[in-house]
Amino acid sequence: MIQNFEFYNPTRLIFGKEKIETLSKYLPLGSKIMLLYGKSSIKKNGIYDKVKLTLKSFNHIEFGGIEPNPVYETLMQAVELARKEKVDFLLPVGGGSVIDGAKFIAAAIPFEGSDPWTIVSEKAPVKSAVPFGTILTLPATGSEMNSGAVITRNSTKEKFAFGSVHTFPKFSILDISVLNSLPKNQIANGIADAFIHTTEQYMTYPINAQLQDRMAESILKTLISEGPKVLSDNIDEEAGANFMYSATMALNGIISMGVPTDWSIHIIGHELTVLYGIDHGRTLAIILPSLYKRKIGDKIAKLSQFAERVWNINNGSNMEKALKAIEKTEEFFNSVGISTHLKDYGDNIDLEFTVKEIISRFKSRNIKGLGEKGIVTLADIENILRDSW
């Protein structure tokens, strides 16, 4: 049951302490650089000042205000500015949203079609992109070492992924000092995000891909052991490094080589972010327990392996182990301060409306089933949303 695969990942990873200070080594000389960032957080935590100190020696402009869940309408303003100013290198400084946004901007600047939104909505071919390097300020999405991005369009409340061989970062700087200035709820989001990126590439069905399985389990065990230590007031520096590296490895293509993947939790979770603005990582933690319970029959082999190897649950039937592992996973999310119940995310959320709206959106996109082998049907999704309440 071997699956063929191709792996290619040319991003240079620059990891450790005081690495933001080495930025100038990696920037192309003679370029017109566009610094990209989000809201004001990098101005408060000192990262903006550090980066600007280096950029003094480079011809550059800046564009701030990229939103969490980056928005097409905003990104197109950056595209217009970059075209006008003949920018030829982008430097996103931020978390997954700013980096994802940069990928869209990079692809849209030279895009020759009439409407750059088609890159996202219709997977219009990306024939080239402006090169870019990143400074990661929030370990979570793995965007710093992959070519994918998720972009939201406000006017249509749509949220889609795209990716291209041209949208790998040239380099990404992972400086562990950024953890010190992060709000704890964002670190918790990152833990959930990295964890569920991993399970999406693991919790399917066994194909005897032993090394890929063990590597995924390695990431999960490291997140369980190290994540909580990064939430304490005095961040354990080694735990921080382990967490940061795990989040990158969770979605740089290594653990998915030649194995089936799921991604149904992401696709359902994205809808909760679009509808209610719930943080991405939290939407995943809301959906995971009820989805795994509903599809326990299909996923029993991997769920029980996960129980044994990740949670050291060695007693009981496979079904009992699987259920216990789902329970432990839910407890883990709760332990880092993440509720796994939709009702906890705001009084404005109505379950019936949510179910109706999401099912209707999926129908309009002609979705019949999600996940490996399309096993998560629309009827399942309705049940999963209700169970997640």
Place this chain on the structure above:
Amino acid sequence: MIQNFEFYNPTRLIFGKEKIETLSKYLPLGSKIMLLYGKSSIKKNGIYDKVKLTLKSFNHIEFGGIEPNPVYETLMQAVELARKEKVDFLLPVGGGSVIDGAKFIAAAIPFEGSDPWTIVSEKAPVKSAVPFGTILTLPATGSEMNSGAVITRNSTKEKFAFGSVHTFPKFSILDISVLNSLPKNQIANGIADAFIHTTEQYMTYPINAQLQDRMAESILKTLISEGPKVLSDNIDEEAGANFMYSATMALNGIISMGVPTDWSIHIIGHELTVLYGIDHGRTLAIILPSLYKRKIGDKIAKLSQFAERVWNINNGSNMEKALKAIEKTEEFFNSVGISTHLKDYGDNIDLEFTVKEIISRFKSRNIKGLGEKGIVTLADIENILRDSW
């Protein structure tokens, strides 16, 4: 105790069944290609014919006869031919020796210094290299997805490593069908080689690099579980894929990110190959048990972790666990048909001469100590060689 690191690996991995047949997709159009191979094995097993069928449509020449432990004098003949024929792409088809040889040829063709041997002997800077893609016929060295090579000079009986950012393969085709035609002793060599590549990047001292440790353990466990299945007459195809993928992951830079490395076993083992022509993987298996026993005090934390996590040895003191794990490792090499005693490798081998010669060579290279922190002294090396007898 976090160590900073940079990771960069742009090799495209093409893995699976019937992948040699897709070669033409990856070859640059309009190039003058030089096919490189070793002795006659690819002509016997059908791989040569498959490759030539694709190359019919490309302007190409060929150069065969690259030795196991590729020899400078032979490689320079290829360099001369490539320069004369204005070759601009290399296609090594073989195991680590042919691929290592291709890396040297690639760097030597455009080398501007007077003596290309200085690339190897003095680490003369490699400013560019002819691009190349590989077809791997023997999983073992990991050369298919890294930038390093080991080259031997016959006239001086020297064997040194070199590497450059310019000597990563552009692509490597890992077609699991190649396993079917391999002699079992070569597969056994590959198992030992991949195993000890992994331990060289793991069996040092703990720095709380949890994910790196677990990933190294993942490779070791996979090799232990799958290696023997690849030696049976009817090769288990899934085991073959797991073995092949493990050998690549063992030395593509992933497990060494930010951790201390050893490599003393390789440096000592190389001398045994130079002196007696013993297969590389076997020289490592000869040295490992006695080296780990001699340095058990320095390596106790990692050896006992290895015992627990890889060999499931959970009883006894750390010293007892470590010793038991070394014993199990030696038994594993023996079980795949590899002797761990130097005396078994030929009547022409004299222990006293071996010890004297290797110590004298290390002294002339001004080596005081090998391994992490230089803990393997010349006195240790003498004891290790005697213990390995």
